[in-house]
Amino acid sequence: MRELPFLINFELKRLIKSRAISVFLILIMLVLPIIMNNLDTQETIIEKWYGTLQLQMVFLLILIPSMVSYVWKGYLQSFERAVILLKLTNRAMYIVGKIVAVLLFVSVYLFFFYVIFFIFYANKIPISILLITLFQVFLSIFYSITFSFFISFYLKRTVYLHILLIVYLVFSIYLNSPYFSIWFNPDYLQHQMTDLLFNVKRGIFLSIGILFMFGNVLLFKRRVNDK
Amino acid sequence: MEIKIKNLTKIYKNIKVLDNVSLEIHNGVFGLLGENGAGKTTLMEIISTLLPFDDGEIEVAGLNVKKEPLKVCEILGYLPQKFDFFPKVTLEESFDYLCKLKGMNNSESRKQEINLRLQEVGLLSEQKKYIQELSGGMKQRFGIAQALIGNPKIILIDEPTVGLDPHERISFRNLITRISRDKIILLSTHIVQDIASTCKNLMVLQKGKVNYFGSTIDLINKVRGKVWLYNILDDEIPHVDLFVSLQDKGSSIEIRYIADNPLQGSISTEPTLEDAYIYINRKELTV
Incomplete structure (x- = not known):
């Protein structure tokens, strides 16, 4: 476990250095909300926010496979195996570090966006709504990352990951199932998010994400022992 | 250690x-x-x-x-x-x-x-x-x-x-x-x-x-006295036990080979690790 912070730190550095990913994230987190906010509509602040959030999440979830592929090719390169893994006391931490790094990287962008958002709209949006929505956002991101890592063990090319995630996302929004959907129709989310049963179902969804995380560790261990 | x-x-x-x-x-x-x-x-x-x-x-x-x-x-x-x-x-x-x-x-x-x-x-x-x-x-x-x-x-x-x-x-x-x-x-x-x-x-x-x-020396010694050079003037390469290399010498072609019984006219030469490796692996090289 002692090496986990170093592994995360290094992968974060690599992600920060990827200009394309950073540009897309800035577009999604900053430019898109500014454009949406300046559209002349009759909507309330919350409605505007949900509209923006919907677009943000769709683009963000589509971007996640690119981030996953950037840090993890789906297989172990010879230097990863013989140089990095050889120096680790727990080799599974290598994949855990990558998953956590992608999660942290997206979360930092989200955090800054919502700090600014909260400063501007603190008295216009109830804090409880904001926090519950944010929980759903993080849940979706966590699930998409662990799911993308899991699939990357089988599908080597990033484009296949993208296609799969887009199909999954379309089905998610169409079905609006709390057990299955990575993201929802904003109206559905707005009405359901305070419902206890909905949140219990999302808890089950979270458990599936955690299972994917364990699955990633198991698949990784198998890859390490395979030649 | x-x-x-x-x-x-x-x-x-x-x-x-x-x-x-x-x-x-x-x-x-x-x-x-x-x-x-x-x-x-x-x-x-x-x-x-x-x-x-x-x-x-x-x-x-x-x-x-x-x-x-x-x-x-x-x-x-x-x-x-x-x-x-x-x-x-x-x-x-x-x-x-x-x-x-x-x-x-x-x-x-x-x-x-x-x-x-x-x-x-x-x-x-x-x-x-x-x-x-x-x-x-x-x-x-x-x-x-x-x-x-x-x-x-x-x-x-x-x-x-x-x-x-x-x-x-x-x-x-x-x-x-x-x-x-x-x-x-x-x-x-x-x-x-x-x-x-x-x-x-x-x-x-x-x-x-x-x-x-x-x-390494012992391995090389295994082929000592068995490595030969043989010059040919035409393109026809004679059959040898274990062929090592072929070198163009201008007017002739020099064959390096390993054999217990050399071809008549062959010259014995100092073995290298490469000769010994080919000998030990008995790998016939194609010309």
């Missing part, structure tokens, strides 16, 4: 990749010679604890590889074949990362280690360069420098000179010889010249089996 391997067997997809391999390696550069697919990398990965094995025993500096893998890793450095690293990080960042993973938590000692290792391989002035900006030879030197982090007692080097130009190849061999004092260096290659110029002892692997284990 030594590496002891007893009756090692590794089966992969119902094929014996390593078949009952036994050997002992002491300080110095030890050569592991064999053609592609002979099982060299598998053996290296098993010694380094990266691959499990099916049967046998391995002891590295008195440590059992199966029972104490973490302790074995602590005293090991590994340079894999076709060494590369993440392209968009600098040499310094990569080194700092690898030093941290090796357990060097103090930033001052890490800095000292980075400077020492990069100086050792002549890359100190390149430390701000991105990995993608390094030449093949520089990457190999970075590879050996990273294997030296923490001053390990045992260094495994897999096919280090593949893809290097002649100048880089010679300087890399010199580097290996220079760092080999008080260490075991296990050098795996299919390039006979690399072994000839660096190793006193070697093992020849063929299809997972030990074909020869002993000193």
